[in-house]
Amino acid sequence: MSLDIHNVVQQIEGATNNIREQNKFYHEQLNRSYDTLLGSNATEIEAKRTSSNTNFLIPGISKSLSSKYKLPDLPENHSVLAVDGSHIDIDRHLPIQCCLINIGKVHIRYGDSPIAALSNHPRLFSEKEDLQLHETNGNRYQTLEGPLLGALRAVEEMISLADLMEETRSDTPTLALIDGSLILWSIVGQTYPDFVRNRLLDDMFLPALARLHKISRAVPLALASYISLPRSKEVANALRLDKHNCPYQNANCSIHCGSLTSGERPCDGFTEIMDRNLFDKLLEVGERSESFMSTSSIVERYYDHHKIHFYYLHVGNEISRVEIPEWVHSNKYLLDLTHAAIVNQCDKGRGYPVALMEAHEQAVVTNHDREEFRKVLEEALMRNNLPNYTSEKNRSKRTKWL
Amino acid sequence: MVRLGDVIATSTGTFTAQCYELYHSPALGDLVKTNGHYPTFGVVYNIYTGGLDPTRKPTARGQNEEKEEDVYNNNPQLKHLLRTDFEAIIVGHKMGSEMLYHLPPVPPPIYSFVHTCDEEDTKPIISNMSVLRTLATSNLEAIEEVISAYIRNGFKYQLDNTEFLKTVGVHLISNLPGELKKVEYILKRVTR
Numbered sequence: 001m002s003l004d005i006h007n008v009v010q011q012i013e014g015a016t017n018n019i020r021e022q023n024k025f026y027h028e029q030l031n032r033s034y035d036t037l038l039g040s041n042a043t044e045i046e047a048k049r050t051s052s053n054t055n056f057l058i059p060g061i062s063k064s065l066s067s068k069y070k071l072p073d074l075p076e077n078h079s080v081l082a083v084d085g086s087h088i089d090i091d092r093h094l095p096i097q098c099c100l101i102n103i104g105k106v107h108i109r110y111g112d113s114p115i116a117a118l119s120n121h122p123r124l125f126s127e128k129e130d131l132q133l134h135e136t137n138g139n140r141y142q143t144l145e146g147p148l149l150g151a152l153r154a155v156e157e158m159i160s161l162a163d164l165m166e167e168t169r170s171d172t173p174t175l176a177l178i179d180g181s182l183i184l185w186s187i188v189g190q191t192y193p194d195f196v197r198n199r200l201l202d203d204m205f206l207p208a209l210a211r212l213h214k215i216s217r218a219v220p221l222a223l224a225s226y227i228s229l230p231r232s233k234e235v236a237n238a239l240r241l242d243k244h245n246c247p248y249q250n251a252n253c254s255i256h257c258g259s260l261t262s263g264e265r266p267c268d269g270f271t272e273i274m275d276r277n278l279f280d281k282l283l284e285v286g287e288r289s290e291s292f293m294s295t296s297s298i299v300e301r302y303y304d305h306h307k308i309h310f311y312y313l314h315v316g317n318e319i320s321r322v323e324i325p326e327w328v329h330s331n332k333y334l335l336d337l338t339h340a341a342i343v344n345q346c347d348k349g350r351g352y353p354v355a356l357m358e359a360h361e362q363a364v365v366t367n368h369d370r371e372e373f374r375k376v377l378e379e380a381l382m383r384n385n386l387p388n389y390t391s392e393k394n395r396s397k398r399t400k401w402l
Numbered sequence: 403m404v405r406l407g408d409v410i411a412t413s414t415g416t417f418t419a420q421c422y423e424l425y426h427s428p429a430l431g432d433l434v435k436t437n438g439h440y441p442t443f444g445v446v447y448n449i450y451t452g453g454l455d456p457t458r459k460p461t462a463r464g465q466n467e468e469k470e471e472d473v474y475n476n477n478p479q480l481k482h483l484l485r486t487d488f489e490a491i492i493v494g495h496k497m498g499s500e501m502l503y504h505l506p507p508v509p510p511p512i513y514s515f516v517h518t519c520d521e522e523d524t525k526p527i528i529s530n531m532s533v534l535r536t537l538a539t540s541n542l543e544a545i546e547e548v549i550s551a552y553i554r555n556g557f558k559y560q561l562d563n564t565e566f567l568k569t570v571g572v573h574l575i576s577n578l579p580g581e582l583k584k585v586e587y588i589l590k591r592v593t594r
Contacts, residue, residue: 108478116478358479
């Protein structure tokens with residue numbers, strides 16, 4: 001049976017009415033939070049943050065909350081490297097356990113001698129050893145599937161970006177760009193044992209960052225990650241510490257407000273506001289916000305001198321979030337390069353960085369590709385007289401009958 | 403001989419090749435040749451440039467550019483995302499050293515290399531009027547333009563162009579009975 005769309009239409013109409021009500025509430029909150037953004041004392045909030053214990057994430061604030069920066073000049077001769085990944089997860093209905101990571105790589109050089117190189121690199125994981133992440137000095141392991149495979153993909157993207165930079169030997173100002181976050185959120189909050197984080201971060205992700213950092217000492221290389229339509233609320237959370245919203249000198253959410261339900265707390269006035277809503281009001285097209293420092297536990301514990309900073313950027317039709325490591329943040333030339341090159345990339349890509357768009361196109365594994373993958377796998381097993389049994393559930397989905 | 407591209411679609415009477423470089427296609431009416439067991443000769447009747455991925459259509463980009471080449475210079479990836487293909491109608495093939503003016507037993511395989519034709523190949527084909535019959539009796543779109551271009555290409559191998567045109571005219575009339583207007587159209591375009 002196909003979806004009963006008439007039934008769904010009625011439900012959507014009902015949902016639309018709710019959204020209209022929520023919108024009114026949202027606009028009230030937005031105006032209040034924006035006034036707070038402009039009026040707050042950033043030094044006071046930062047001091048309060050360091051002495052408080054909140055149950056929401058608040059960024060480190062170096063200067064101000066509402067500073068903004070004009071679009072810097074972009075060197076005419078510059079390069080953009082971008083990497084994106086896609087994967088096929090382990091499917092227990094397939095005859096063998098395997099997964100695949102496909103990495104798309106793009107190098108575009110602009111200016112006097114423009115060139116582009118686009119490629120993709122699929123890697124099959126089918127050996128038992130490949131499908132498990134092992135403890136370095138121990139016998140524990142974790143199977144690579146679901147969110148962990150997603151995390152490995154993010155790690156592989158960063159390794160590929162470092163490889164690409166080494167291969168291209170670009171000596172012009174270069175932006176190395178990755179889609180999503182520089183923070184491996186997918187392993188935060190999961191119940192993975194510590195060795196998983198150690199393997200992914202200490203053994204793989206951070207060494208790749210270090211390779212890029214090393215290159216950046218010799219050539220002007222800026223690393224950044226790009227998040228379209230970000231949902232983060234860190235800056236909005238910082239406003240909750242403002243003295244008008246949090247009456248306590250040193251906030252401790254559990255002690256002071258632990259007995260209150262959501263909506264009753266004095267700082268609950270901005271719950272619907274995301275950072276992008278605030279900066280949409282503050283920034284003109286092409287401008288970036290002040291940079292903030294991530295205080296996520298994974299960054300503080302593992303990232304060392306690669307600590308992640310972020311800023312918001314008005315790229316035309318939306319506010320995006322750009323994340324940069326400490327060594328880019330502390331170098332004004334590199335920081336400006338990320339700003340100028342990303343805005344230029346978004347101009348060329350009609351709202352989204354063109355190099356990332358092409359890296360995605362190189363990496364994407366479509367539904368058709370997934371079906372082909374399955375067929376090739378089954379045919380290879382049959383050709384080699386190996387068992388190619390698939391589950392009855394899978395068979396029943398594929399052979400539709402009455 | 404210059405290598406132009408690879409055969410990417412093939413059938414009894416025509417083949418399609420993808421150029422190695424964007425816009426580096428032979429011209430309409432040019433004679434091209436494939437490698438393979440039966441080296442096959444074709445006349446280019448269609449040239450197409452579009453997106454490599456059929457689901458991604460090119461869109462206008464030049465509004466803020468001064469020159470057309472700036473669109474490509476400022477978007478270097480475009481050359482990797484667009485492709486030029488050309489289609490050729492098969493007019494003959496070689497069996498050993500013998501040139502035969504009918505269809506090969508099997509069409510050229512996919513990924514056969516496609517080359518331009520040198521003088522040694524072109525001269526006898528241009529002089530053989532049965533090629534005109536193959537072209538004139540095909541149902542391909544704008545075939546009159548293709549024939550005109552093909553004849554024009556033949557001029558450089560003739561000592562006497564007027565005599566060549568007369569021979570061509572006679573064969574066209576005999577291959578397109580009752581279609582004098584069409585013949586006139588073809589011959590007018592040869593000289594203009």
